[in-house]
Amino acid sequence: MAYSYNVEEVPPDDVPCVEHDIRRAKKFLQKHSPVSGDSLYDHLTEVLAKILAERPKNAVDIFEELSRRAKEERFKTKSHHFRDVYIPPTQSEDAKKIIKLFQNVQSIYEGEGEKRETEDEEEEGDTRKKMPNMLDLLFYFEQTNVGLPRSQMVLLNLSIRKLIAESPIENVKFWGKVLGSPKSYYVVEADLKPEELNNRLERTAEEEERKRQEEQMRTEEKAKVEREAGETVEREAAEETEEAAGATEKKDQEGLELVFPPLPTHSWVPPPEVPPERIGTGANAKVYFVCNEPGLDKWIELPPVTPQQIVIARQIVRYCTGNLETPIHTFPPFPGTEKNYLRAQIARISATTQVSPIGFFTFGAGDEEEELMEEMEEGGVLSENVHYDPLPIKDLTDPSMSNWCHHAPYLLKQGRIVWWNPSGRAEDELEEEEEMDEEEEEDAKARVEKEVGPPLLTPLSEDAIVDGVTPWRALQSSRTQPDQAVALIRSNVWPGAFAFACGKCVHASPLFNNDFPLSRRICDIYVADKYKFPLGIEETARQGTVAKGRFYRETNQPGK
Numbered sequence: 417m418a419y420s421y422n423v424e425e426v427p428p429d430d431v432p433c434v435e436h437d438i439r440r441a442k443k444f445l446q447k448h449s450p451v452s453g454d455s456l457y458d459h460l461t462e463v464l465a466k467i468l469a470e471r472p473k474n475a476v477d478i479f480e481e482l483s484r485r486a487k488e489e490r491f492k493t494k495s496h497h498f499r500d501v502y503i504p505p506t507q508s509e510d511a512k513k514i515i516k517l518f519q520n521v522q523s524i525y526e527g528e529g530e531k532r533e534t535e536d537e538e539e540e541g542d543t544r545k546k547m548p549n550m551l552d553l554l555f556y557f558e559q560t561n562v563g564l565p566r567s568q569m570v571l572l573n574l575s576i577r578k579l580i581a582e583s584p585i586e587n588v589k590f591w592g593k594v595l596g597s598p599k600s601y602y603v604v605e606a607d608l609k610p611e612e613l614n615n616r617l618e619r620t621a622e623e624e625e626r627k628r629q630e631e632q633m634r635t636e637e638k639a640k641v642e643r644e645a646g647e648t649v650e651r652e653a654a655e656e657t658e659e660a661a662g663a664t665e666k667k668d669q670e671g672l673e674l675v676f677p678p679l680p681t682h683s684w685v686p687p688p689e690v691p692p693e694r695i696g697t698g699a700n701a702k703v704y705f706v707c708n709e710p711g712l713d714k715w716i717e718l719p720p721v722t723p724q725q726i727v728i729a730r731q732i733v734r735y736c737t738g739n740l741e742t743p744i745h746t747f748p749p750f751p752g753t754e755k756n757y758l759r760a761q762i763a764r765i766s767a768t769t770q771v772s773p774i775g776f777f778t779f780g781a782g783d784e785e786e787e788l789m790e791e792m793e794e795g796g797v798l799s800e801n802v803h804y805d806p807l808p809i810k811d812l813t814d815p816s817m818s819n820w821c822h823h824a825p826y827l828l829k830q831g832r833i834v835w836w837n838p839s840g841r842a843e844d845e846l847e848e849e850e851e852m853d854e855e856e857e858e859d860a861k862a863r864v865e866k867e868v869g870p871p872l873l874t875p876l877s878e879d880a881i882v883d884g885v886t887p888w889r890a891l892q893s894s895r896t897q898p899d900q901a902v903a904l905i906r907s908n909v910w911p912g913a914f915a916f917a918c919g920k921c922v923h924a925s926p927l928f929n930n931d932f933p934l935s936r937r938i939c940d941i942y943v944a945d946k947y948k949f950p951l952g953i954e955e956t957a958r959q960g961t962v963a964k965g966r967f968y969r970e971t972n973q974p975g976k
Contacts, residue, residue: 454490462486510712514571517711520581521574547577548588553923559893560904562914564593571711576604579705579715584612591704591766592913594758599738603762604705604715613696620695688838690723690830698825698833699726699763706758708738716740718759723831724751729760763827769913770824771876771905772922773812776804777823779872798823798872806919812903813890817876820888820905820915826869835867882909 445457463482467475550573557563564572572590580588585606594601608616693700705715732746740755750757777798811819825833870878879887887909893902907913916923 452487452490454487459483459486513712517571517574517578521577547580548590549573550576550590552921553590556902556916556918556921556923557914559902559918560891560914560916561893562904568710572602575707575710575715579604583705583715583717584609585703591762594736594761595912596736596738599708601706601708601736601738601758602710605702605766606705607701608696608703616695690832690836690838692720692722693832693834695720699723699767699827699831702766704759704762706740716755718755718762721756721759721763722751725756725760726763726827726831727829729757729764765910765913767824767827767833769907769910769915770822771820771915772823773807773917774819774821774873774875775801775807776917776922777801777873804920806917809892809898809901809903812917813892815890817879817888817890817905820876821873822870822876823873825872828867828869830867837866876905885909 442457445460446455448455463479463486466482466486467479472478550569554563554566554569563569576588576590579585583606586609587607589605591603591605594603695703700720704718706718707713707715728746728748728750731748732744732750734744734746734757736754736758740753740758742754744750744753744757778801779798807819827833828835830836876888881887885908887907889906889908891904891906892898893904894900902916902918904914904916
């Protein structure tokens with residue numbers, strides 16, 4: 417038989433060939449089973465690899481066991497949907513927090529039951545300090561097709577009760593929800609307890625005293641440096657005068673010296689910084705807590721607001737992100753982060769949209785009309801009228817809005833509720849200025865003109881109409897059953913702010929807000945025009961009356 421040197425040549429069947437037999441055997445072992453889908457070649461490879469990796473002493477005896485385990489690990493039925501390793505879903509951590517919330521609230525209820533047994537009389541007399549019932553609020557808002565889903569209201573109700581148990585606050589109320597991207601804010605309004613308020617005021621006073629001392633030390637050091645610099649300048653000036661006397665002859669020989677005009681100076685002086693109102697008064701009378709997900713996130717207290725933040729917040733438009741530490745890059749520059757911006761917008765919205773029917777709130781215990789007028793002008797403390805007679809639904813939905821009023825103090829252009837005198841002079845000194853001449857009196861009034869806002873309980877019918885849009889709109893939940901209907905009013909200035917009244921149940925809440933009013937304004941760009949050049953001979957010659965200018969033009973016309 418003739419042999420060929422071609423490796424690829426297939427010999428006949430009767431001629432033996434080792435490579436060809438090995439190739440055919442390997443192909444046979446690599447055939448996949450129609451039942452399990454595996455091949456004997458892969459199975460033996462896996463078993464042998466495991467034996468070589470583990471190197472057992474009695475490999476021959478346990479070969480069948482290793483083969484069986486390899487098949488079991490590889491075999492999966494169509495109904496096998498379990499994972500080899502348990503991976504908890506993302507909702508499991510949230511579920512654990514919610515379970516813990518329910519358990520904590522249950523312990524709070526048990527503690528309240530013990531307190532009520534010992535303090536029944538005090539709890540019955542003080543109705544304002546009770547925990548808010550969010551489900552009752554949900555019922556009325558559902559009648560008017562606004563509000564939050566029931567599941568969120570349940571978690572919100574429980575998280576607010578937990579917040580009350582952990583924080584020194586009282587008179588807690590759900591303020592509303594501020595929409596943001598990617599996260600929104602749930603806001604709760606509350607009052608600090610007297611003990612906590614006094615502690616914070618003491619800490620604030622200590623910090624102010626420390627800052628005042630540091631400022632005084634810096635002022636003294638600055639004055640010392642300026643005094644030393646002045647002495648140095650005087651010394652150098654004296655030396656230059658002595659040198660100038662001896663250098664006069666040299667200057668005559670050298671020629672004229674080029675003298676540049678003095679640099680321009682500006683006369684603009686920054687206005688005095690308006691101080692913020694103390695905690696518990698004015699725009700900082702309430703404290704606000706926010707979170708992204710009630711029941712899952714912790715409530716975070718917002719810092720007190722400053723007049724500068726309120727003034728700048730009126731000039732910018734920005735969407736919230738849900739992160740309190742997000743920096744604010746705007747023009748004019750905002751003094752703070754998103755938590756300060758959110759707090760400033762809350763102050764603006766609260767001052768505009770907290771309304772109630774006429775007669776629901778009243779001033780103190782003053783019965784005389786003069787005392788009531790004085791309290792209205794001075795911004796007295798309001799309290800719920802126990803003798804309030806609910807108005808009919810027809811009057812509450814009157815488009816004139818004369819039966820609704822503002823019960824929140826007005827926020828001045830200064831950024832405060834209580835006006836601050838920039839000149840720092842008392843009212844007695846201002847009264848003495850009335851005896852001055854007319855010109856001086858007008859200048860003094862222009863400097864210290866006191867800003868006064870509308871008094872409390874001002875009807876909504878007196879609100880200004882901007883761009884032909886009425887500030888409020890009245891709605892009725894049901895036309896077929898007016899005796900059981902709920903009166904709802906909506907703010908057109910701050911879309912998303914609602915207030916309802918049904919009998920003696922009244923609530924005002926900016927449930928959904930986008931943090932900017934309907935009328936968006938673009939602020940003007942500031943250009944510093946206070947730079948003035950010193951007047952020279954040419955500038956002085958150009959100044960004159962209109963008659964002099966006309967005479968100059970007539971006498972300098974061509975042909976004359």
